[in-house]
Amino acid sequence: MVAKKSIKFIAILVLLMTTVSTFANEGGEDNQHHEKGNKVDTPEEIKEYIAHHLKDSHDFHLFSNNETGTHVSFPLPVIVWSSDGLRMFMSSEFHHDDNGHVIVEKDGVKLTKIHSKIYELEAGAEAVAFDEHHHAENAHKVLDLSITKSVFGMLIAGILMFLGFGALAKGYKKGPIPTGVGRVLEPLVLYVRDEIARPNIGEKKYMKFMPFLLTVFFFIWILNLLGLTPLGFNVTGQIAVTACLAIFTMIIYLTNGSKDFWMHTLWMPGVPYILRPILAVIELIGFVIIKPFSLLVRLFANMTAGHFVVMSLIALVILMKEAFGPVASTGVSLILALFITVIEILVAFLQAFIFTMLSSLFIGMAVEEHDHH
Amino acid sequence: MYNLIGAGLIVIGAGLGLGKIGGSAMEAIARQPEAAGKIQTAMIIIGALLEGLAFGALILGK
Secondary structure: OHHHHHHHHHHHHHHHHHHHHHHHHHHHHOHHHOOOOOOOOOHHHHHHHHHHHHOOOOEEEEEEEOOOOEEEEEEOEEEEEEOOEEEEEEHHHHOOOOEOOOOEEEOOEEEEEEOOEEEEEOOOOOOOOEOOOOOEOOEEEOEEOOOOHHHHHHHHHHHHHHHHHHHHHHHHHHOOOOOOOHHHHHHHHHHHHHHHHHHHHOOOOHHHHHHHHHHHHHHHHHHHHHOOOOOOOOOOOOHHHHHHHHHHHHHHHHHOOOHHHHHHHHOOOOOOHHHHHHHHHHHHHHHHHHHHHHHHHHHHHHHHHHHHHHHHHHHHHHHOHHHHHHHHHHHHHHHHHHHHHHHHHHHHHHHHHHHHHHHHHHHHHHHOOOOOO | OHHHHHHHHHHHHHHHHHHHHHHHHHHHHHHOHHHHHHHHHHHHHHHHHHHHHHHHHHHHOO
């Protein structure tokens, strides 16, 4: 059984490595497309590199050698809805170009990639023309349904959760004590139930919201931890992802609001009549805008800041090389980066915990029923 | 330039707030060590709310 598994694992590894080396070779041929052929050794270029890493992209960029123009990356599928219907191809067809130089033609639709966004060229255009603000003049954005790096990360998180919790659920059919991976997951599930959901939502109603809270908790936690791997995921640092999660929370607490909750929000009892409409406006803004906004900004900013700090500390190798020599700069940046990465492991858990905690707090506010006195 | 000064002010404010929360939590735990878990949870929630405010200001001021 173990031998079979390890054979499978080795086969996958070999497959992955051949893909990497293939694209490494392919990148070497088209270095003429690359505008910036010089080394990343100025602060501006490091900043640009970090900003590029924080954004979503259409391939897994592992590393580049700008002197030889070699890029090592995994391609991901590009799926776009253009003016002439659906087009699908691998992102390797762009040959790592991100400035609109390489134009991919698919059944009469010309597509190009500018700053990680897919553009479609207007009919008759052969090359992208830019105005003085570097906006494309004869191309427009298309509906991009690609499996980007973030989407891929979310799929991985989904599959991991499906396998892990599937195994946990199956374990309970055999007996009360879970086996294998379930032994790790059971205490975490109980932790979310007993420390987060039950005290904040209340004994009677917490069970209804457990599926959502558990999903959000493990989804954020797994994605935060994936962000610490060298593959360069930054899924929970995408504002769209955190915004969606916050909107889910908002919809859940607004649709499950009790009569008392709406009474206290819209027509606060025990307050002079003249103040009630003002309070209603404030409360509504709080529940519809401020609470989801604070949820989404907190997660987004924390993860972005974490990635930024780790990458800046790694960039110290280059920045301090001139002053302190290669060995000292590498040592200092390694120690600092290791320290921050360990803290980031804690932050990864803490942010998942905080998001779930505040979600359950808001849900608890909404479902609470007051004694009438 | 001004946004850097603003960022500094935000960090000062957030630092004062976090220091107050942390200090009060320490005192509370020292007085009632058996309630440490509850105090920690409450501390983290308030810390998160404060942090949300600080990050919101930093992002809006960017």
